[in-house]
Amino acid sequence: MARNIKIVFIADIVGEHAVSYVVDQIPALKRQYTPDFIVANIENAQNGKGINVPLAMKLKRAGVQGMTSGNHIWDIRNRDVLNEPELSSMLIRPGNYPEELPGKGYTFLRTETAQIAIVNIQGLTFMENIQCPFSYLENNLIPIRSKSKLIIVDFHGEATSEKRAFAACFDGKVSAVIGTHTHVQTADEQILERGSGIITDAGMTGPVNSVIGMDQLSAIERFRKHIPNHYKLAGGEIRMNGVCLEIDAESGKCLKIERITQ
Ligand SMILES: [Fe+2]
Numbered sequence: 001m002a003r004n005i006k007i008v009f010i011a012d013i014v015g016e017h018a019v020s021y022v023v024d025q026i027p028a029l030k031r032q033y034t035p036d037f038i039v040a041n042i043e044n045a046q047n048g049k050g051i052n053v054p055l056a057m058k059l060k061r062a063g064v065q066g067m068t069s070g071n072h073i074w075d076i077r078n079r080d081v082l083n084e085p086e087l088s089s090m091l092i093r094p095g096n097y098p099e100e101l102p103g104k105g106y107t108f109l110r111t112e113t114a115q116i117a118i119v120n121i122q123g124l125t126f127m128e129n130i131q132c133p134f135s136y137l138e139n140n141l142i143p144i145r146s147k148s149k150l151i152i153v154d155f156h157g158e159a160t161s162e163k164r165a166f167a168a169c170f171d172g173k174v175s176a177v178i179g180t181h182t183h184v185q186t187a188d189e190q191i192l193e194r195g196s197g198i199i200t201d202a203g204m205t206g207p208v209n210s211v212i213g214m215d216q217l218s219a220i221e222r223f224r225k226h227i228p229n230h231y232k233l234a235g236g237e238i239r240m241n242g243v244c245l246e247i248d249a250e251s252g253k254c255l256k257i258e259r260i261t262q
């Protein structure tokens with residue numbers, strides 16, 4: 001009988017201190033959840049905007065096997081990180097951005113005994129007007145499913161309704177849809193009727209005393225004055241959010257979805 005596969009997904013890592021915090025927490029995560037795979041959203045790792053090669057390598061060496069991203073991956077000047085040979089099989093960006101941009105929208109992660117697909121897609125509501133996320137997955141589902149029925153989608157989006165509609169649309173066709181981008185963990189984790197796990201947003205791994213990772217005073221300025229304001233990362237205590245998924249290795253259906261905060 002095939003055993004179940006466990007995946008720990010770490011929510012948007014914001015800043016270098018949060019990267020170090022994740023590295024420190026991985027042994028405890030492994031003890032507590034015994035994951036086959038650890039995947040993290042790294043779109044804000046480098047001072048809140050994207051990631052660089054040293055930070056990605058630091059996470060890889062610590063045990064992160066897959067990395068997803070989002071709109072802030074494009075803020076970095078050196079986008080070569082998306083084509084770095086040591087990272088290209090594990091680091092993805094939303095697939096529904098134009099194809100000519102570097103990087104890709106899905107990849108396969110393997111251990112000696114298991115294989116999963118991770119897919120990164122971005123929503124349209126209150127975000128960039130890129131290719132339809134629904135069409136993107138419809139067009140790529142057959143090649144992905146031909147290699148793995150265990151499919152984890154990081155849906156990077158602003159609107160809860162769009163993320164729930166996306167999960168409903170692909171219920172039973174993917175193992176789980178994990179929302180990212182808002183940096184606020186939602187309490188709506190659920191296994192849908194046909195077996196897909198969903199959480200609207202996994203939250204943030206970043207500074208506790210902040211406005212979604214940003215320094216509180218600079219965030220207040222931004223909202224009160226309505227003028228562009230230099231992005232300033234908050235300091236202080238870090239907290240990690242995420243989810244642990246348990247997936248049936250044969251059917252790809254989600255058996256359990258559990259929120260993580262530590
Ligand atoms: Fe983010």
Ligand SMILES: [Fe+2]
Nearest residue numbers: 070071072181
């Ligand atoms: Fe984002």
